[in-house]
Amino acid sequence: MTDRPQAPPDLVLAARRQRPSRTPVWFMRQAGRSLPEYRRVREGIAMLDSCRRPDLVTEIPLQPIRRYGVDAAIFYSDIVVPLAAAGVDLDIKPGVGPVVAEPIRTRADLHRLPPLTPDAVPYVTQAVRQIVAELGSTPLIGFAGAPFTLASYLVEGGPSRDLHRTKALMLGDPPLWRDLLDRLAQISRTFLQVQVEAGAAAVQLFDSWVGALSLADYVDHVQPSSAAVLEPLAALGVPRIHFGVGTGELLAAMGRAGAEVVGVDFRLSLADAARRVGPGYALQGNLDPAALFAPRAVLRDRVLAVLAAARDVPGHIFNLGHGVPPDADPGALAHVVDLVHEHGVP
């Protein structure tokens, strides 16, 4: 082999706070219900089934690459897929979300959460290899849910607005909570590791609902388990992105859990987020998805405002401040990609 080593992709360069050729952009949930081609391939196939079919898990992440020319693909999965793979009895109900047959609320329930072994997810390895081969120089971002958010589904038994049972368990029985989160950290870590070993060039750990906690509760009860996912992945040499919604108070602590890149929602400007996170981190974000529903001129102003707020951030990956809404117009997202590529000053 006499191939020269390829330059790392822009997303990886930005994540490492090195100079990319242009500001990289991708969207959380870019592969999903907002795309007609996604709805077509998913027709008649249940969510959980779709996440286990190598053909779909390969096809779906490629759809937004073809349509938008975004700078990264994101692995197609649901946050509860590794739980199901480990053996938890659950389903994803349309219009509801993940529903767990028997919630985990006592020590006696813990046995229903066995460890995840890599050979329980052969379709992940297979799909990642294929996606990476098809993507060429575009990186694939591996995907997993963080222990707190996974715990919230297991304890509540399904989606919950307020997470009262989860937080009550966390506050009321810290040893059980720690054991539960340790098990979940093993599962998240293994799921990401499988993806990286098959070729993912970065990972994103989603702690979707952790914004329901105060900083003190986060640091005491959650950060160690997120660190138990992220820190061992350092050895694999890929950038680690960490994101949750409504986490303005938690950003610095989430970075310190072991991420190179902190994802920021739309409530805080990237300039303010950079001050809060402190030096040593790249930022990802943070266009308010609501701007996708505004007239194009307003959308343009908002994209440029995000780029302006990121001007002094050393390492910026453009994204939304939340996932792509299912009813978003793909034309608006295409417009965002073009604007970022034209106006982003890396």
Add this chain to the structure above:
Amino acid sequence: MTDRPQAPPDLVLAARRQRPSRTPVWFMRQAGRSLPEYRRVREGIAMLDSCRRPDLVTEIPLQPIRRYGVDAAIFYSDIVVPLAAAGVDLDIKPGVGPVVAEPIRTRADLHRLPPLTPDAVPYVTQAVRQIVAELGSTPLIGFAGAPFTLASYLVEGGPSRDLHRTKALMLGDPPLWRDLLDRLAQISRTFLQVQVEAGAAAVQLFDSWVGALSLADYVDHVQPSSAAVLEPLAALGVPRIHFGVGTGELLAAMGRAGAEVVGVDFRLSLADAARRVGPGYALQGNLDPAALFAPRAVLRDRVLAVLAAARDVPGHIFNLGHGVPPDADPGALAHVVDLVHEHGVP
């Protein structure tokens, strides 16, 4: 008459940052589904109907006073009651929330939102007078929703997690948005004014969903309309409390909209909130309602921690950081009241 003037109630003293006899405590949604006596009187009566029946509107706010000995009653209403009174065609569907028959999304829709006249809510005046007479020295807090949150129901047509249409209208058509919020400010203001003129000793303006905005959007598009509710009420001489969920970034701006008391949710300690709000404001909050579901010893620690965080706050009204959950144990709330009264250091 030779009666000496009565001392203001503790809640009013704390709101004015004067020394109360003890730390006052009440709970958002203290009069509601968590109480068996509430469920009993509401049986078979639709939510909206219950808010228009002087007998129920009088009885329901008194229930938590009798049960808990809290330091204030809160007027019983729903955030959309004044909209319905003004003439908007809407209903409150059980398990869903407010549903608006024809959403307001264009200038041509604005006529469906006429002004509220005090004589459209005779049951409010009647009920407030009766409640105040029954309460004796305990103050009644008047209640209304703020223009942004009201707008969100009108624009979305019902409850929404992300408020995309609302925010898109706000960003995409600022003149229409301003006109919509002006009308809503008139309605909120009138609804509060009626309550104060009938005897309410304080008011709370709920901007429940305003935490969905960045500070810049709040200041540009929402704060003026909240000020248009709160500032004219200054002439009535009652303290004004202003609260929204997830408003860590907005607290100072919400105070400057014209409140003596800023309500704080559970994501931020009261000490941090005081620093963020700056001098000149009292604070209300902020026990995480999840603590109500934890063992009593943990609940106790949490209540004491809130009191400790408020030690240097000049003016503290104890409350939850969110409304009482419908499935909360009234015994836990009674315990909180006792702890605050025993350990609160005014």
